Amino acid sequence: MKKVYFETYGCALNKGDTYIMMTLLSESGHQVVHSPHDADVIVINTCDVRLETGERMKSRIKELKSMDKRLVVAGCFAGAEPAIVKELAPDASVIGPQAIGKIVDAVEGKIKFDISSDRTEVTPRVFEGKIAIIPVADGCAGNCNFCITKLARKTLRSYSPRNIVDAAKKSIKSGAVEIELTGQDVAAYGLDLGGQIKLPDLIEQITSLEGEFMVRIGMMTPEQFVRDMDKLLDAMKRKKVYKFLHLPVQSGDDNVLKMMNRKYTVDEYKQIVKEIRSKLPLSNITTDIIIGHPGEDENAFNNTLQLMEDLRFERVHLAMYSMRPNTRSASMPQIPDKEKKRRMEIAYKTYEEIAKEIHREYVGKKCRIIITEVGKRDSMIGRTVNYIPVVIKDKAKLGEWYDIQITDYSFFDLSGSFA
Structure with missing residues (x-):
């Protein structure tokens, strides 16, 4: 041993x-x-x-x-x-x-x-705290020019639905109250299984399990999400699913998206967001944006800022582009670091202002949350139905549901107390 x-x-x-x-x-x-x-x-x-x-x-x-x-x-x-x-x-x-x-x-x-692509199929039967992270697939169907992960995870490999559901069932029985279905692109789930089973089917099977728990859907690329958008949104209407979508746009400029080898236009992305918000009104859309990718001139950068203003994301994962070895983007003409840093500061300020405005609207409202994490200084953290973190100082227990009144906010989270 x-x-x-x-x-x-x-x-x-x-x-x-x-x-x-x-x-x-x-x-x-x-x-x-x-x-x-x-x-x-x-x-x-x-x-x-x-x-x-x-x-x-x-x-x-x-x-x-x-x-x-x-x-x-x-x-x-x-x-x-x-x-x-x-x-x-x-x-x-x-x-x-x-x-x-x-x-x-x-x-x-x-x-x-x-470093081969071994087909051994195993799903986790251990987790920590109250959140069980269960990979549904490894690898992705894309080939983005900036991404080094594709060199490490070369092929898409979807795990069998039986094993995933079994892992979820055992996690719930062991005390998990949040099931996070994760992958490089969970919307690509099943592509390598002949299309006989897809992500909406998986969500329906897991949410049919007994127990008090919520399901969080991991990151999805827009081009894969749109393949089964209607069925996915129907599955996400289920009571046990957080109304949360992580859809990285990466840039608000069509030319930069082309240089990144992303398979959609800005208008197509906007249409996806419009469809989501019309069919799932409570939805919270989080995105990723790369600042300073090759090809991003001042006009392209301003287009990205405008997209942030237009779509008003609750959360944006901003990253300053950095060259990765053996990727196509690394061989393109690069933007000076000083300029990337300047743009990053502007983009971050825009993100903070929008997030504060969104979170301010929650003050005074009541919501029901499930406590999933221990926070700093004796606080506890739960999530709204659309996965916004709520920090409370009341004596709460991990894994329990509480009715909370929102009393304060920051750009990152909400604060509240027992209603």
Whole structure:
């Protein structure tokens, strides 16, 4: 038996992958521990989405290597830049994000290197707190010019609905009150299964399970979302589904979208948002925007600001473009960092002002929330039906529902107390 410590970086899919690896190790008789000092083996599940993230991974790999314990480097940095990992930690075992089924062999020292697309199908049977993160698919159907993740997660692999539903059922039985269905693009679910089952079918099966819980749908690209938009919106009307959609637009300019190799226009994206809001009035649409991608001149940047003003997103994940190795965007003429930073400050200020205006409208209203997290300074955090975080100082219990009156707001969240 090995004692194994995990460190996880990056997106919800990476967290879900960690839970899968923990599941495999636990079922093989190994023990997961919560400190690297208590471990025989350290697993770092890496991210590589941005330049500074990659640099942080390099630094952390070197730090963990110095602890003189068996080291396993997993995740997207391992899959996209394996040569660098081997240079930093020659004795480490390296497994890509689509080879996590080999984690037991890696921990036991039976393999040193595997970044293949292994078809081993496992869904997590462990989670932490009250939120169960369940990957529904790995990889995506797109090929964006800026994305290094495509190099690490090369093929779309949808997990079987039976295994996903079973994982959800076991999580709920173990006390989970939020089921997060995650993936690089959850709307692409089932494309590789012959189209016989799609995301709306999965949502209906999970929400039919017994128990008091909510389902959160993960990130979806607009081009995949629109394939089954009507059925998806019907599925999202179900009581147990958060009215929350994460639809990255990335830019408000058609020319930049073309240079990114995104498969929609700004007008098409606007039409999708209009359709969502007409059919799901409570919906909260979150988006991602890259500032300073090659091809973004001042006019294109202003078009992005205008899109933010027009569509009034409650939350925007803003990122300043950074070159990633072996991507098409990295070979294009680049915008100076100083200019990217200037635009980023303007975009962030625009986002903050819009978010504050949206959140201000909730003050004085009552809502029902389920407590899913412990916050700072003895606070508790729940979510509205459209997934806006609500911070309360009242003595509440994790996993319980409460009627709350909203008393204050910030650009990031709401504050409230028992109604």
